[in-house]
Amino acid sequence: xxxxxxxxxxxxxxxxxxxxxxxxxxxxxxxxxxxxxxxxxxxxxxxxxxxxxxxxxxxxxxxxxxxxxxxxxxxxxxxxxxxxxxxxxxxxxxxxxxxxxxxxxxxxxxxxxxxxxxxxxxxxxxxxxxxxxxxxxxxxxxxxxxxxxxxxxxxxxxxxxxxxxxxxxxxxxxxxxxxxxxxxxxxxxxxxxxxxxxxxxxxxxxxxxxxxxxxxxxxxxxxxxxxxxxxxxxxxxxxxxxxxxxxxxxxxxxxxxxxxxxxxxxxxxxxxxxxxxxxxxxxxxxxxxxxxxxxxxxxxxxxxxxxxxxxxxxxxxxxxxxxxxxxxxxxxxxxxxxxxxxxxxxxxxxxxxxxxxxxxxxxxxxxxxxxxxxxxxxxxxxxxxxxxxxxxxxxxxxxxxxxxxxxxxxxxxxxxxxxxxxxxxxxxxxxxxxxx
Amino acid sequence: xxxxxxxxxxxxxxxxxxxxxxxxxxxxxxxxxxxxxxxxxxxxxxxxxxxxxxxxxxxxxxxxxxxxxxxxxxxxxxxxxxxxxxxxxxxxxxxxxxxxxxxxxxxxxxxxxxxxxxxxxxxxxxxxxxxxxxxxxxxxxxxxxxxxxxxxxxxxxxxxxxxxxxxxxxxxxxxxxxxxxxxxxxxxxxxxxxxxxxxxxxxxxxxxxxxxxxxxxxxxxxxxxxxxxxxxxxxxxxxxxxxxxxxxxxxxxxxxxxxxxxxxxxxxxxxxxxxxxxxxxxxxxxxxxxxxxxxxxxxxxxxxxxxxxxxxxxxxxxxxxxxxxxxxxxxxxxxxxxxxxxxxxxxxxxxxxxxxxxxxxxxxxxxxxxxxxxxxxxxxxxxxxxxxxxxxxxxxxxxxxxxxxxxxxxxxxxxxxxxxxxxxxxxxxxxxxxxx
Numbered sequence: 001x002x003x004x005x006x007x008x009x010x011x012x013x014x015x016x017x018x019x020x021x022x023x024x025x026x027x028x029x030x031x032x033x034x035x036x037x038x039x040x041x042x043x044x045x046x047x048x049x050x051x052x053x054x055x056x057x058x059x060x061x062x063x064x065x066x067x068x069x070x071x072x073x074x075x076x077x078x079x080x081x082x083x084x085x086x087x088x089x090x091x092x093x094x095x096x097x098x099x100x101x102x103x104x105x106x107x108x109x110x111x112x113x114x115x116x117x118x119x120x121x122x123x124x125x126x127x128x129x130x131x132x133x134x135x136x137x138x139x140x141x142x143x144x145x146x147x148x149x150x151x152x153x154x155x156x157x158x159x160x161x162x163x164x165x166x167x168x169x170x171x172x173x174x175x176x177x178x179x180x181x182x183x184x185x186x187x188x189x190x191x192x193x194x195x196x197x198x199x200x201x202x203x204x205x206x207x208x209x210x211x212x213x214x215x216x217x218x219x220x221x222x223x224x225x226x227x228x229x230x231x232x233x234x235x236x237x238x239x240x241x242x243x244x245x246x247x248x249x250x251x252x253x254x255x256x257x258x259x260x261x262x263x264x265x266x267x268x269x270x271x272x273x274x275x276x277x278x279x280x281x282x283x284x285x286x287x288x289x290x291x292x293x294x295x296x297x298x299x300x301x302x303x304x305x306x307x308x309x310x311x312x313x314x315x316x317x318x319x320x321x322x323x324x325x326x327x328x329x330x331x332x333x334x335x336x337x338x339x340x341x342x343x344x345x346x347x348x349x350x351x352x353x354x355x356x357x358x359x360x361x362x363x364x365x366x367x368x369x370x371x372x373x374x375x376x377x378x379x380x381x382x383x384x385x386x387x388x389x390x391x392x393x394x395x396x397x398x399x400x401x402x403x404x405x406x407x408x409x410x411x412x413x414x415x416x417x418x419x420x421x422x423x424x425x426x427x428x429x430x431x432x433x434x435x436x
Numbered sequence: 437x438x439x440x441x442x443x444x445x446x447x448x449x450x451x452x453x454x455x456x457x458x459x460x461x462x463x464x465x466x467x468x469x470x471x472x473x474x475x476x477x478x479x480x481x482x483x484x485x486x487x488x489x490x491x492x493x494x495x496x497x498x499x500x501x502x503x504x505x506x507x508x509x510x511x512x513x514x515x516x517x518x519x520x521x522x523x524x525x526x527x528x529x530x531x532x533x534x535x536x537x538x539x540x541x542x543x544x545x546x547x548x549x550x551x552x553x554x555x556x557x558x559x560x561x562x563x564x565x566x567x568x569x570x571x572x573x574x575x576x577x578x579x580x581x582x583x584x585x586x587x588x589x590x591x592x593x594x595x596x597x598x599x600x601x602x603x604x605x606x607x608x609x610x611x612x613x614x615x616x617x618x619x620x621x622x623x624x625x626x627x628x629x630x631x632x633x634x635x636x637x638x639x640x641x642x643x644x645x646x647x648x649x650x651x652x653x654x655x656x657x658x659x660x661x662x663x664x665x666x667x668x669x670x671x672x673x674x675x676x677x678x679x680x681x682x683x684x685x686x687x688x689x690x691x692x693x694x695x696x697x698x699x700x701x702x703x704x705x706x707x708x709x710x711x712x713x714x715x716x717x718x719x720x721x722x723x724x725x726x727x728x729x730x731x732x733x734x735x736x737x738x739x740x741x742x743x744x745x746x747x748x749x750x751x752x753x754x755x756x757x758x759x760x761x762x763x764x765x766x767x768x769x770x771x772x773x774x775x776x777x778x779x780x781x782x783x784x785x786x787x788x789x790x791x792x793x794x795x796x797x798x799x800x801x802x803x804x805x806x807x808x809x810x811x812x813x814x815x816x817x818x819x820x821x822x823x824x825x826x827x828x829x830x831x832x833x834x835x836x837x838x839x840x841x842x843x844x845x846x847x848x849x850x851x852x853x854x855x856x857x858x859x860x861x862x863x864x865x866x867x868x869x870x871x872x
Contacts, residue, residue: 086800086801087793087796087797087800087803088795088796088797088798088799088800088801088802088803088804088805088807089792089793089795089796089803089804089805089807089820090796090803090804095803095804116789118789118792119789119792119817119820119821119822120821120822121819121820121821121822122821123821124821153787153789154787154788154789154790154792154793155788155789155792155816155817155822156822157822259775259776260774260775261774261775261776261790261793261794261797262793262796262797262800263793264789264792264793264796338696338697339695339696339697339775339859339863339867340695340697340867343863343864343867343868344867344868346864346868347867347868347869349868351589351590352590352591353552353554353555353589353590353591353700354590354697356525356554356555356590356591356700357523357525357590357697357698357699357700358697359524359525360523360524360525360526360698360700361523361524361697361698362524363524364522364523364524364698365522365524366524367523367524367525367526367531368524368525368526368531369524369525371524371525380591381555381591383557384525384555384557385555385556385557385558385559385560386555386556386557386591386592386593422868423775423864423868424864424868425861425864425865425868427775427779427864428779428782428859428860428861428863428864429861431775431776431779431780431783432779432780432782432783432785432858432859432860432861433783
């Protein structure tokens with residue numbers, strides 16, 4: 001069972017939500033600019049050419065909400081790229097997808113919510129393989145062309161019989177406008193829909209990019225715990241798809257943290273149909289522009305996941321400059337995952353001593369560290385010492401819904417960022433008050 | 437100002453508390469056994485021979501609660517040992533104590549609450565030096581014999597004039613029964629008193645051990661964020677004191693975590709007067725027995741800090757066995773600091789998938805990891821897969837106030853433990869709802 005599915009009140013999140021009037025534009029964070037050659041087509045235009053998807057309720061979730069989704073690339077020669085969780089304890093669908101799939105030429109993805117099929121041992125692998133085989137038969141392809149993705153509670157076994165029925169039920173629904181139904185089938189505690197349909201103008205022609213994404217809890221950098229499926233009708237070679245997708249994942253989901261927790265089930269897949277006839281040649285202007293669009297898409301989705309973090313009321317970006325790469329990374333993550341920083345963010349508390357604490361803790365043995373801290377453009381600490389900043393201005397600045405912390409470390413060199421959410425009562429309510 | 441001083445309702449903690457009837461015995465955790473040769477003398481017997489202490493209100497805290505404490509070792513040749521925070525951004529009192537003190541022969545400790553004197557730059561160092569000098573004059577010793585310890589909010593400057601007045605006021609109060617007053621002067625969000633007076637039977641005679649300790653938030657391993665002062669009338673050589681204290685700190689405060697946060701101000705000091713005339717010779721039976729007593733004392737204090745963790749309702753011990761040392765350490769800390777594990781602990785939720793998540797996240801690149809998990813003696817996961825355990829028995833077991841998780845990693849070798857508290861609404865209330 002997905003333990004927490006349905007426990008989060010809708011419309012509580014920062015951005016959008018189903019009950020809050022007309023949807024806002026997809027690109028709405030101050031931290032992501034839509035490139036000029038990218039246009040948001042809104043939620044209703046359907047998938048790029050060559051793709052069909054659908055979602056159904058097959059009974060994994062006791063709530064009766066949709067829990068099984070199928071996504072198919074009908075191109076003659078599908079191209080794909082994939083990234084998975086870095087955890088030492090990956091779920092069965094991750095292991096099966098990594099070890100038994102041709103990840104560069106996937107034909108289909110079967111995704112379910114309501115059960116992670118994690119910590120399920122050999123039976124979990126067997127169960128996953130059965131659903132992979134059934135999907136291959138339903139779609140008419142080889143099992144190695146079917147990737148699997150699951151999300152939900154850890155330690156429960158998949159209800160395989162229900163899923164096999166579900167695969168039969170979802171197959172006839174496949175539709176080029178089925179991305180919304182597919183999206184709903186992969187959601188768990190998400191309070192808002194994370195879905196996009198973009199049009200990208202390239203020198204060689206116009207292509208489409210769509211994405212469906214879920215993720216609200218057990219979200220951590222390296223990379224963020226989530227499922228994300230991206231489709232394009234551009235024609236990419238497998239190597240180009242892998243390269244672009246890898247770079248963009250590193251700059252987006254890798255930089256997001258809700259609670260510093262790394263899921264057993266993270267999966268992100270890019271699928272390319274080539275139906276537009278526009279080829280993205282390596283090292284071409286097309287590749288550059290397409291990469292910019294993919295980058296903006298994934299960064300906005302990552303920020304939406306953080307903003308929809310379980311119980312999130314405020315979000316922040318921490319930027320660390322200077323020092324060397326591992327130090328900058330350690331500092332950024334220490335700040336993003338500090339419960340003291342996150343509760344201060346929740347309470348709009350200007351108590352920046354907690355940020356200094358996290359910086360120092362991330363770099364033991366470096367004392368005294370000459371670090372700088374600027375909050376919303378106000379320098380509060382220079383070379384390790386408090387400045388004479390305007391306390392009222394700072395108190396007003398930290399009341400914003402998106403807060404930016406800039407940390408300077410001694411020396412030139414590294415620069416990194418992490419997007420993160422706050423820690424408030426709602427996170428505790430969702431995660432403590434539920435009992436399996 | 438100590439931002440959170442006084443915000444925690446008393447009597448809410450797991451152990452003791454001022455308003456909950458007669459104090460319980462000092463040794464009360466199932467995870468610490470008092471050695472047979474150690475006797476708890478209760479709170480009212482005063483300090484070991486050679487020590488005097490006192491605490492006053494000097495006006496650092498707006499609440500008017502005690503905020504300045506002085507501890508003096510009157511032995512002809514005082515012996516001491518000290519440990520400090522590992523942070524890269526230590527507070528001024530830590531830097532001054534580390535760089536300007538004879539840490540092996542301290543005569544006095546000046547401790548204040550209500551202000552950490554951290555992130556205060558050169559002025560902070562100058563302020564600390566002034567209070568060190570004034571204490572040396574008041575006590576009649578060299579400034580290098582006066583250690584400083586501060587706790588409270590980061591980024592504020594010490595009110596030096598008030599403290600100088602306070603040093604004059606606290607001096608005449610110095611008393612062999614002043615440990616309670618000294619304890620009160622160093623508390624911030626602590627809801628319970630962490631203080632002990634022990635008698636230790638050694639082959640060569642009977643000695644005393646006393647301790648006063650504070651710590652509730654910004655508590656993390658390596659080592660726990662706290663102040664702890666330990667006094668004994670045993671006679672130890674400086675080398676022996678340092679060795680024993682170092683080992684015992686590693687087995688106690690180093691293994692405690694409330695919120696995974698490393699303070700700028702951690703300070704632990706052992707002071708030896710030798711007034712009992714009992715010498716603890718290196719590698720003697722006396723040293724062994726004294727070490728056992730010191731170990732039990734510090735472990736019980738560490739567990740009391742965790743139990744008094746901000747908002748703590750339940751506490752846990754995670755033991756990791758197998759693998760090599762860095763892996764075991766990473767796993768233990770990942771579990772202890774996981775907000776998902778901590779909220780589950782708070783809610784008495786048997787959802788152990790979150791523990792598996794933390795284990796896997798701590799050891800990226802090891803998939804598939806064959807880890808075992810036992811909760812309160814019930815094996816729930818063997819070789820990475822759920823067992824057919826009794827769900828009702830598990831649900832009942834996790835309702836206890838102290839929960840034990842045992843994790844097995846592949847291979848022989850390492851063994852480590854971390855004591856940690858849960859994450860509940862009270863932690864969020866204390867840390868989010870207050871605004872500086």
